[in-house]
Amino acid sequence: MNPRRDLTTNQPSLAGQNEQLDLQEVDLQEEEVPRLEWDFSLLASILSSSSSLLASDSIGSIAFSPCNDNSTYDSLLATAGIARKIRVYHLGSLIKCVVQSQPSVSICTPAKLSSVRFRSRNVIAAGDYDGVVTEYDITRGCGTAMYERDEHGGRRIWSIDYSSYTSLAASGSDDCTAHLWDPRANSDTLHETIPFTSPVCCVEFDPSGNPFFATGCADKKAYVYDVRMVRQGPVKVLERHTRAVTYVRFAGHGRLVSSGADGQHMLWDWSNGQCVREYTGHMSSRSFVGMGVWMHNGLVASGSESNEVFVYDLRWGRPVWVQGFAEHVDSTSEVHERRRNGGFVSAVSWWQGTGDRAGDDNGVLVAGGTDGVVKVFGCKRKEQIE
Numbered sequence: 052m053n054p055r056r057d058l059t060t061n062q063p064s065l066a067g068q069n070e071q072l073d074l075q076e077v078d079l080q081e082e083e084v085p086r087l088e089w090d091f092s093l094l095a096s097i098l099s100s101s102s103s104l105l106a107s108d109s110i111g112s113i114a115f116s117p118c119n120d121n122s123t124y125d126s127l128l129a130t131a132g133i134a135r136k137i138r139v140y141h142l143g144s145l146i147k148c149v150v151q152s153q154p155s156v157s158i159c160t161p162a163k164l165s166s167v168r169f170r171s172r173n174v175i176a177a178g179d180y181d182g183v184v185t186e187y188d189i190t191r192g193c194g195t196a197m198y199e200r201d202e203h204g205g206r207r208i209w210s211i212d213y214s215s216y217t218s219l220a221a222s223g224s225d226d227c228t229a230h231l232w233d234p235r236a237n238s239d240t241l242h243e244t245i246p247f248t249s250p251v252c253c254v255e256f257d258p259s260g261n262p263f264f265a266t267g268c269a270d271k272k273a274y275v276y277d278v279r280m281v282r283q284g285p286v287k288v289l290e291r292h293t294r295a296v297t298y299v300r301f302a303g304h305g306r307l308v309s310s311g312a313d314g315q316h317m318l319w320d321w322s323n324g325q326c327v328r329e330y331t332g333h334m335s336s337r338s339f340v341g342m343g344v345w346m347h348n349g350l351v352a353s354g355s356e357s358n359e360v361f362v363y364d365l366r367w368g369r370p371v372w373v374q375g376f377a378e379h380v381d382s383t384s385e386v387h388e389r390r391r392n393g394g395f396v397s398a399v400s401w402w403q404g405t406g407d408r409a410g411d412d413n414g415v416l417v418a419g420g421t422d423g424v425v426k427v428f429g430c431k432r433k434e435q436i437e
Contacts, residue, residue, distance in 0.1 A: 313335075
């Protein structure tokens with residue numbers, strides 16, 4: 052597997068540049084050579100708890116809890132996948148241990164899981180392959196199911212999310228619908244059903260608190276809705292990918308990043324439907340490899356079928372950092388055997404912090420693989436490093 056590669060030149064950074072980044076700064080007309088303004092380091096590894104090669108522990112989703120301050124040590128980290136378990140870790144304790152396999156909370160679920168999200172610090176929700184969304188109270192032992200919605204008639208749920216603008220939650224499914232509902236209401240109460248012509252691979256509310264909601268679909272399109280007028284249809288349809296849109300992430304300042312099974316991420320000025328930039332380098336043609344945006348600093352992370360983690364800066368179309376996922380991993384024969392059998396990075400997530408300029412100079416990126424291994428990377432602006 053390729054070692055860590057620095058694909059950039061070492062140039063001085065401009066503090067806060069990404070915070071004020073507007074669409075003119077990411078114009079396709081002048082493509083500079085990408086430069087890495089951050090130093091990445093491995094903070095911790097979580098080894099797979101599966102003892103058998105026949106029992107897959109593939110990570111399909113990673114989520115952070117909301118936190119009350121700007122410290123990573125106050126945050127919880129959750130992973131989920133086809134092993135039918137939600138595992139919750141205290142991020143601060145995890146970083147101190149460096150290598151860990153046992154979570155602080157482990158919840159067994161009745162079906163394989165495709166998506167996990169925190170509703171609050173103590174409540175976590177999962178969408179599963181049977182079309183059910185279940186919320187769990189993680190303060191009660193191994194997690195107590197407190198709310199359940201049979202959302203999509205037994206068809207697999209690909210993605211769930213919660214809104215910071217309203218009390219709404221959302222799910223997207225193989226049944227070609229996205230559902231919006233209020234989790235405070237009766238589990239039989241549905242707010243809206245949005246029909247599509249193909250499976251809905253991803254849903255996301257604008258985390259900035261704006262009233263917008265995006266979906267990515269197998270019809271090669273991304274859609275943006277105003278949650279106040281969903282029945283009037285999408286406010287914008289974004290069409291440029293040549294295969295299914297697997298992820299959509301709001302990037303702030305009227306921007307959205309989409310990811311497709313065509314091996315490309317795309318940055319959009321979604322209000323006018325303009326594709327501002329395309330990002331290539333990672334491999335994604337058959338599988339969901341994860342994609343996340345660190346909003347406050349304009350960085351995009353994704354997995355890859357090449358078993359690497361990629362980080363892009365929104366200003367450049369080529370990656371600024373690539374990390375081979377096989378490095379720094381326990382050298383048991385089982386782990387190496389899994390990698391020879393075609394493992395890849397299947398989920399990524401950024402810790403976002405809190406506040407308008409949260410985490411400006413310190414970041415945490417978590418990635419998980421199909422072998423069940425999870426890695427926690429820290430990053431700092433280079434000008435900060437002594």
